[in-house]
Amino acid sequence: VREVRDRAISVAVAAARDVIATQLGAKDKAALVDASIKEIGAKLH
Numbered sequence: 001v002r003e004v005r006d007r008a009i010s011v012a013v014a015a016a017r018d019v020i021a022t023q024l025g026a027k028d029k030a031a032l033v034d035a036s037i038k039e040i041g042a043k044l045h
Helices: 002-023 026-044
Strands: none
């Protein structure tokens, strides 16, 4: 079960990466990175 879950996560991340690379403009990508950094910071503290 863990192997299937890990594979599903890998596929989902790869798909998201492809969508981000092909569908988002530079401004949207920068905003996504900024939001991700902010979210990670909030979860670490």
